[in-house]
Amino acid sequence: MFKNFQSILQLNWFYFLLIIIIFWIGEINLFSAASGSLEPWAKNQLIRFLVFIPLFFLILMLKSRIIFNLCEIFLILIVIGLLLTLFFGYTGMGARRWLRLGFINLQISEFAKIFLVLYLAKYFHNLDFKGHLQVSRSIIPLIITFIIFILVAIQPDLGTALILLILGCLMIFFIGIRLIYPILIFFIMIAISPFLWTFLKPYQQSRVKTFLNPDLDPLGSGYHIIQSKIAIGSGGTRGNGFLGGSQSSLDFIPEKETDFVFSIFAEQFGFIGSIILISIFTLLIIIPIIKSINIQNTFVKLAILGLSIKLLIEVVINISMTLGILPVVGVALPFMSYGGSSLLSNMIICALIMNLMSVEKKFKYFR
Amino acid sequence: MNSNFDSSKIIKRRSFLAIIIAFLFFLIISARLFFLQIIRGDTYKKKSKENRISTKITPPSRGDIFDTNGLLVAGTISNYSFVVYKFLNKNYDFEIKQFNKIITPVNYELFKDKLSKSNPYKPFFLLKNISWDSIVGFEKNKFQFSSIKILETKKRYYPHKNFSQIIGYMSESQTSLKAFPKGAFHIEEFYNNTLKGFPGKTFNEVNAYGKIVRQISLEPSIKGSDLHLTINSKLQNFCQNIIPVNKKGSVVVLNSQDGSILALNSNPTFNSQDFENRDSEKISSFLNDENKPLFNRAFSGFYPPGSVFKPLPALLGLEKGLINETTEFFCKGHSSIGSRNYYCWKKGGHGKVNLKKGIKESCDVYFYELAKLINIDDLSSLATEMGFNQKYSIGLSNAKSGLVPNKKWKRKTYGESWFPGETLITCIGQGANQVSPLQLATYYSSIINGGLFPKPRILKNQSVEFLGRKINEKFHKILLNALNSVVNEVGGTANKLFRDNPNYIKIAGKTGTSQVISIKESDREDDLYKEKQKEQLEKFKDHSVFVGYGPVDNPKYIASVIIENGGSGSSLAAPLAHEILNFAEKNNV
Secondary structure (H helix, E strand, C coil), X not given: CECCHHHHHCCCHHHHHHHHHHHHHHHHHHHHHCCCCCCCCHHHHHHHHHHHHHHHHHHHHECHHHXXXXXXHHHHHHHHHHHHHHHHCXXXXXXXXXXXXCXXXXXXXXXXXXXXXXXXXXXXHHHCCCCCECHHHHXXXXXXXXXXXXXXXXXXXXXXXXXXXXXXXXHHHHHCECCHHHHHHHHHHXXXXXXXXXXXXXXXXXXXXXXXXXXXCCCCCHHHHHHHHHHHHHCCCCCCCCCCCHHHHCCCCCCCCCCXXXXXXXXXXXXXXXXHHHHHHHHHHHHHHHHHHCXXXXXXXXXXHHHHHHHHHHHHHHHHHHCCCCCCCCCCCCCCCCCHHHHHHHHHHHHXXXXXXXXXXXXXXXX | CXXXXXXXXXXXXXXXXXXXXXXXXXXXXXXXXXXXXXXXXXXXXXHHHHCCEXXXXXXXXXXXXXXXXXXXXXXXXXXXXXXXXXXXXXXXXXXHHHHHHHCCCCCHHHHHHHXXXXXXXXXXXXXXXXXXXXXXXXXXXXHHCCCEEEXXXXXXXXXXXXXXXXXXXXXXXXXXXXXXXXXXXXXXXXXXXXHHCECEEEEEEECCCCCEEEEEEEECCECCCCEEECCCHHHHHHHHHHCCCCCCEEEEEEECCCCEXXXXXXXCCXXXXXXXXXXXXXXXXXXXXXXXXXXXHHHHCCECCHHHHCHHHHHHHHHCCCCCXXXXXXXXXXXXXXXXEEECCCCCCXXXXXXXXXXXXXXXXXXXXXXXXXXXXXXXXXXXXXXXCCCCCCCCCCCCCCECCCHHHHHHHHCCCCCHHHHHHHHCCCCCCEECHHHHHHHHHHHHCCCCEECCECECCCXXXXXXXXXXXXXXXXXXXXXXXXXXXXXXXXXXXXXXXXXXXXXXXXXXXXXXXXXXXXXXXXXXXXXXXXXXXXHHCCEEEEEEEECCCCCCEEEEEEECCCCCCCCCHHHHHHHHHHXXXXXXX
16 A cells, blocks of 8 residues: 555655745745734644645555546545535635535635546546547546536636636647647637627626726726736835835735735745746646656656646746736635645645656556 | 557657746746836836825624623723834834823833834834823824824623623734634634624725825725523523522523523633733633633533432333332332442431332432333433433533443443443432533423423524423323422422422422532431531532422423532522522513
8 A cells, every 4th residue: 555665765855845945935925924923824824734744645655556546536526525515515705615524614626626637647548549539539538527617617616617627628638639629629719708708707707807907997806916016016126025015014915815925925025036936836847747758657647747737727827817917816826825725735736746756667557 | 569659659749848838838927027027126116105005904893792681791892092103104212202201101111122123014002991081182292193093993891790601702802903803712702703794994095105195995894793692691690699609509590491591600700801801810810710710610510410310210210111100119228239238318218119209308229229120221312312411512612411321431431341330329310420500401301391302502593493302291290290299298308498488489390419529328418417527628518409490380490500519409509499490480581
């Protein structure tokens, strides 16, 4: 069931160091978001991290084959969890997103991302085909992706649902469907987007509108973008220094502990600090993909790729949103935003990636 | 081997594509950062200084708590303080000295260091709870002080000390600036989410120095929901005052018809207001007091119930057909298993005893003989059906389920099997039995209601739920008749109540004496022994227990009274319960 001690030592501990560094930057940032106080965010987040660490190490120590074997079971648990959320979920801000499990509230959709990727990786691994993937063979993965998409979309949580849909489609892309299909879909989407617009809720429409022109509504939904840009821009080259951000101290930035943590960071540490942070994130995402290229096992390759892409999507969407490149959607910055479900799911992802990176390169199948 | 060559090559190519796209994204982000922070950096720096709109969270008012008649027992009042915002004026130092001269003396030297290290954007408290005079004085000279402001904060207000054991207190005073101060104990903690409300937002226009020029818009905060308790403050106060001041004890008054708790008292008690005032001297005296004033004995105090337990084995005997109404056992003062004797409290014995006499005169031997026929596991599960072994989640902290023991518990706890002698001790309410005064009240509610009894509740608008199962109507009558005779027939252990106050409410009930240490069985409830006890240490004295209900023809009120180290049940707890039930009826609470 568990790896032997020797192979645990040979895990990629540099990758673990990157996680610790990012989390620690996040802690410092939450501390400063509260104007130099451990309450209410930094301390809680640290406690959560310490509580989750044993699970992290448990996943690390598992033999990779065990992870492979459990994919379907976990996907079924996720679907059950999503159904339970719809019926018994804890309602907050007009949506049923949280499921109360004992003393914690879990956002099951966060974990759906992980196990959708793992399940699809296993599915394609077992197909064992030649050349390009035939379209007919992508039907089952598409159906499963779509079911999970719908379950999350009707909570309603369109942001997370779209990420799930993108992840599912990207997995099909990576396994090697002919390029013509994604290109076709892209053009169809553009063609029907005016119709999709009418499906969006008024608040979602207003977010897109104010993204295109924030000055339309400086006190309403455009407020976030304007304030965030001012905070980041005022950081300049070197930043205003630790705890020196006037924008965050004066409470100009709303939701500074969740969606807009990056604004707080960039205001304090400036361009240099931001570039360093982004570089660390880049390493965190790219190292596993590079390692996976020479691994023969299709499941491992696809799982590492999919999970790393999940991190990439969230980092890019979150930071782009604070910079005003994308409209405001509620996506957390991995390891830095305050929140338990996101922290737990990202720790599980990184533990899985670290585990799978250690699989022996030359074997195509688990022995 | 080469059958998969193609597809793995495709994955490889697309992995490289993913890496390139990742780099591309980070390049775009870096370019955007370069644009915002370096090219436009100075513009934004200027903008940040001119940033005109700041949002401030306005904390909501916490919901109020009322007693059953709408009397306020926990509310919120406003409090005013002088605070310093350092960022408003660099010469705050000078202003404080000036303030000291003109308005009110403050000992600046004391907090000078702390102030210099504090966050310039956050208020620093100069003086809390300021008087109207100093506010008026300050308003007249306001122009001299640009860094000193008056700050309004909210404070929790508890006008009735006797509700402290029910309402609890807050983890930190509402005078702190958090949007949501949290309840830390009892109702304040349990119903925190209901009480806390939703914060509002104020959008202020501020100038380059963060000074508010005018208010632009306001999203008002929403006050938390109020709670209405079932507790009647008149009765609550009456019960608290009736417990002898120097005795530890508790009272529960329960409405047997709808399960509402009318009074719930524990002595000694504390004052919630002292916690809200952060009166550290008083708080630490509460925490260190060996009589544990923070401990709610009515809800979390668990005792062996003594003889008030006896109707339960009697009912079990009837239900299992082990005895009937006329079955008699002979009491010669003790009963024995093997060589060991189990004594009745009456040395000479009761002679021939049937069920009614057994309860009326509280004959122990009757129950010892019955116990020899009883399976302890049956007794324990009937006890659960009648309100014991249950954790009542009514909104108070430290809920526990107590214990009416069974074989499994014994094995788990001591790794030993159950001894027959233990069934004897359990059936007279001693031994491992651990029950709370609230559970005793629900137990009698179950007896009065014929098995199905309303779940106890402390919130008025909670719907009535029923627990337990129906018991045979004939057995029900037998139990009520026996409990009636305890008070209203000559020879009953509480007949003195009827004789002393014949014009009071007619009640029924059962006395109990809960042993603190194992004294000789023969000494219990013996008058001679009471004399001996006086010489003994107070803390080894028995607990005095009584559970009664009235009016006897149509029961509505149940009073469960335990006075620690109060001696026998008939001597102290019973007259108190009679007074309480009488008060409840006369005032129609």
